[in-house]
Amino acid sequence: MKNIKDILPGRVLTDIEDLFCYGFDASSFEGLPSAVIRPVNTDEVSIAVTFAFERGVPLIPRGAGTGMTAGAVPNLRDSIILSLEGMNRIIDIDDKNLVAVLEHGVINAALQNKLESMGFFYPPDPASMDFCTIGGNVAENAGGPRALKYGVTRDYVLGLELVLPNGKVLTTGVKTHKGVVGYDLTRLIVGSEGTLAVITKIFLKVLPQPEEIATLLCPFPKLESAAMAVSKITASKIIPRTLEFMDHEAIKAVENYKPVGLPADAEALLLIEVDGAPASVNAEADKIAAICTSLGADVRVADDIYSRKRLWEARRSVSPALYRISPSKINEDIVVPRSKIPEMILSLRNIGDRYGLKIVNFGHAGDGNIHVNIMTDKNNQEEYQKAKDSVKDIFEATLRLGGTISGEHGVGLSKAEYLKMELSPLGIELMKAIKKTFDPKGIMNPGKIFPADI
C-alpha cells in the first residue's frame, strides 16, 4: 500500500512474515492484511484512522487477538490491522471515587493484579484474562464466571475516549458513578466489535474486594443432577459469585492437559464460589453444599488460596485443553434461561447423536451461558461440514428455549450468517443505520456482525 510507511515511521509493518502474525485470532478463520499499524498514543491512532478514511480502506482494530468469532481477522483484501497492544498504561486508579482510567491495551489480569494489591476488585474475568485486553473486552462486552453476581464489562464502563472513523477524537460518558445526559453512546460502543470506532481510553468503575470467598468443587455422578443443582441453588435465593459447569469430556480433557486432581469419573462438575461477609459466606456455602449433596455430589471445599487458584487454573484450561485435542473445533457460546439448562443439555446430546459428532459442554451455568464445543477436524471435510450444519440446529434449539446465540463472544465473522435467526429485519435495519451514521464510508471492520447480503 503506497505511502503507508510514511504516515507513522517505525510503526508500520508490511513484511509478509509480520503480516502472517496478525492474520488470525482464536477462531479458525484466517486472512492476510496489507499492513499492520501499531500506534502508541491517541494522536497516532487518529493519524492511522484518517489515512484509512481518506482512502476508503478497511481498518480492523485488534487487541490481543483472543476473540473467538474472527472479529480481528482481516477478511477483505487491502485491509489494515490497527494493532493496539502498545497502548497499555494504567493511567490512574482513583481510590476515593473508585474509578480506574486506562489505555485500551491493558491486559485484563494486569488490571486485576494491580487493583487486588490495593484492596480493590474489577469483576469481569474472562477465562482469557491473562492475555486479552480491556479494549477487546469492551469491544466484545466480555463476561466471565463472576458475571452471575457482578454483571459483564458493560456494567463497569463509565466512559470512553474514542477515535471516530473520520479521525476525530470523542470522549463519551462520565467519570462519576451516575450520569444521564443525552443518548448513552458509551453503552452503544460497548459490544460494537470494532465496527463503529476505535476505543483508546476507558474509565472503569471498580469495587472494594469482598471480605471472604468460599470455593466449592461439586462433582456429580449424573449430568442431569448437576443441571438440576443449578436451578435449585438459584431457586434458594442465593446468587453465588460463580457457578461454573464442566461435563465429563471437559473434565477428562483438562486432566490430560494439566492434571489438578479433578474427579475424572464424574459425569459433570460445578465450581461454585460465594463471597461477602464471613458469616453470610459460611451460611451460603453450607446451604449450597447441602443442595449438591442431596443430588449426589461429593462436595469438596478449597481450603486455601492455593487450592482455589489451582481449581480456577483448571477451569481456565478447558478451552486450551480442547483445542489441543481438536484444533479446528467449533466453539459456540449460547445462553438459555437458567431453568432451561437441563432441556438444552438434552437437545445438545440429541444433536450430537443425530450428526454423529462429539459435543463437549462447559461454561457459566449460573447465567445459562453454555460453551458448546463441536469437536471436529477441518482436514476431514465430510465431518467438518456436518459440524457446521449442526450449528444451525443448536441455534434453533437455543432460540426455541428463549435464549440467544451469543452470551459473550460476539458475532464477528463466524456468526454473521446467523444474525437473521435472532434479530428482526427492522432491528437489523436500525443497527445498520447507526453504523452508517458513525462510519459513512464503511471502513470500520466491514463484514463483521452484518453479512454482505443484508
Ligand SMILES: Cc1cc2nc3c(=O)[nH]c(=O)nc-3n(C[C@H](O)[C@H](O)[C@H](O)COP(=O)(O)OP(=O)(O)OC[C@H]3O[C@@H](n4cnc5c(N)ncnc54)[C@H](O)[C@@H]3O)c2cc1C
Ligand atoms: C482460552 C480463551 C478463553 C476465553 N474466555 C472468555 C470468557 O470467559 N469470556 C469472554 O467474554 N470471552 C472469552 N474469550 C474470548 C476473548 O478473549 C474475548 O472476546 C476478549 O474480549 C477479546 O479481547 P482481545 O484483546 O483479544 O480482542 P481481539 O480478539 O483482538 O478483538 C476482538 C474484537 O474487538 C475489536 N477490538 C479490539 N480492541 C478494540 C479497540 N481498542 N477498539 C475497538 N475495537 C476493538 C476487534 O476489532 C474485534 O472485533 C476467550 C478466548 C480464549 C482464547
